[in-house]
Amino acid sequence: MNDQPFLHAFSNMSPATSHSSRAEDGSVMSGQVRKRFRRGAAQIPAPVRDSTAPPVQTVVASPVVTRYPATSPIRDEWDELRLVPMGVRRHFLSGAPLVNFFRRDPAAQAFDLLRTRLLQTLRANGWSRIAIAAPTQGCGSTFTAVNLAQSLARIPNSRTVLMDLNHRNPDIALTLGLDCIGDTRRFLAGEIPLDRHLMRASKTLALGLTADPDPDAAEILHNTRCGETLERMTEVLHPDVVLYDLPPILAYDDLVAFLPQVDGVLLVADGTQTLARHIAACEQMLDGQTQVLGVILNRARRSGLKEYQL
Numbered sequence: 001m002n003d004q005p006f007l008h009a010f011s012n013m014s015p016a017t018s019h020s021s022r023a024e025d026g027s028v029m030s031g032q033v034r035k036r037f038r039r040g041a042a043q044i045p046a047p048v049r050d051s052t053a054p055p056v057q058t059v060v061a062s063p064v065v066t067r068y069p070a071t072s073p074i075r076d077e078w079d080e081l082r083l084v085p086m087g088v089r090r091h092f093l094s095g096a097p098l099v100n101f102f103r104r105d106p107a108a109q110a111f112d113l114l115r116t117r118l119l120q121t122l123r124a125n126g127w128s129r130i131a132i133a134a135p136t137q138g139c140g141s142t143f144t145a146v147n148l149a150q151s152l153a154r155i156p157n158s159r160t161v162l163m164d165l166n167h168r169n170p171d172i173a174l175t176l177g178l179d180c181i182g183d184t185r186r187f188l189a190g191e192i193p194l195d196r197h198l199m200r201a202s203k204t205l206a207l208g209l210t211a212d213p214d215p216d217a218a219e220i221l222h223n224t225r226c227g228e229t230l231e232r233m234t235e236v237l238h239p240d241v242v243l244y245d246l247p248p249i250l251a252y253d254d255l256v257a258f259l260p261q262v263d264g265v266l267l268v269a270d271g272t273q274t275l276a277r278h279i280a281a282c283e284q285m286l287d288g289q290t291q292v293l294g295v296i297l298n299r300a301r302r303s304g305l306k307e308y309q310l
């Protein structure tokens with residue numbers, strides 16, 4: 001049986017027509033005969049087809065549909081994010097109290113405890129997206145977001161994303177002593193890809209930084225593309241936790257605009273300036289729209305209260 005065309009088409013894993021040619025009499029030429037034909041040896045007779053042989057089958061190998069070549073490892077966009085390590089010296093120059101460098105400090109233990117409790121709640125409910133905000137400016141929202149992110153990132157093989165969504169007064173880059181790369185506004189609007197905005201500070205911590213205040217702060221978070229972009233980010237990066245640092249709740253409506261994108265809110269109260277009525281006002285604004293996962297009491301020592309209560 002003449003099975004040459006079958007093998008030829010199949011072994012090339014491509015449509016049979018691209019590698020088999022028809023001679024003038026309509027029979028299929030083998031590769032060797034075709035070469036001779038091209039060299040001007042067309043007078044060599046093509047193999048005579050046996051009329052009793054079954055008709056030549058044309059097999060078009062169906063393309064194998066895989067997202068990535070079978071031989072290469074599965075692409076992980078987390079690993080492809082730029083790695084921009086945080087320099088210890090720059091940390092100190094930034095002057096921010098970062099517990100990562102003071103592991104014996106009670107504050108470090110308090111953040112680790114907060115981390116553990118938060119993770120328990122998130123896992124129990126299948127949540128991952130947390131907004132961090134304070135009632136008023138200067139309570140320690142960024143301080144909490146950065147230190148909690150670093151505490152979470154100490155868990156081996158975990159993935160934490162920290163994003164600065166405080167377009168009123170962005171300060172995560174400053175706190176970490178990092179040069180701000182990226183553009184949150186354009187990223188959220190879907191105008192620049194994930195890997196041009198996000199970077200990794202370590203194997204387990206990705207950052208989305210904001211450079212300057214933006215006069216259209218509220219509109220950025222109201223943009224319908226914002227939700228789609230962040231949804232895609234979580235689909236692609238598979239983070240365990242995403243922390244969003246937001247502006248003060250009682251001063252701006254940014255957090256309320258952003259609530260559809262989060263599973264819960266961590267409120268940061270400042271023991272030296274936050275009043276009970278501030279917390280009550282925040283809870284009232286969030287009531288029925290999201291869960292308040294906890295109220296963190298910052299600067300408790302100076303206020304005489306117990307430190308960092310959740």
Ligand SMILES: Nc1ncnc2c1ncn2[C@@H]1O[C@H](COP(=O)(O)OP(=O)(O)O)[C@@H](O)[C@H]1O
Binds near residue numbers: 095134138141
């Ligand atoms: N517990 C703390 N101990 C020492 N400094 C703190 C503490 N909490 C906040 N700060 C400092 O106070 C300032 C205001 O805190 P920040 O987190 O920027 O407030 P917010 O983001 O709520 O406006 C920052 O310089 C921060 O480093």
Ligand SMILES: [Mg+2]
Binds near residue numbers: 142169171
């Ligand atoms: Mg801040």
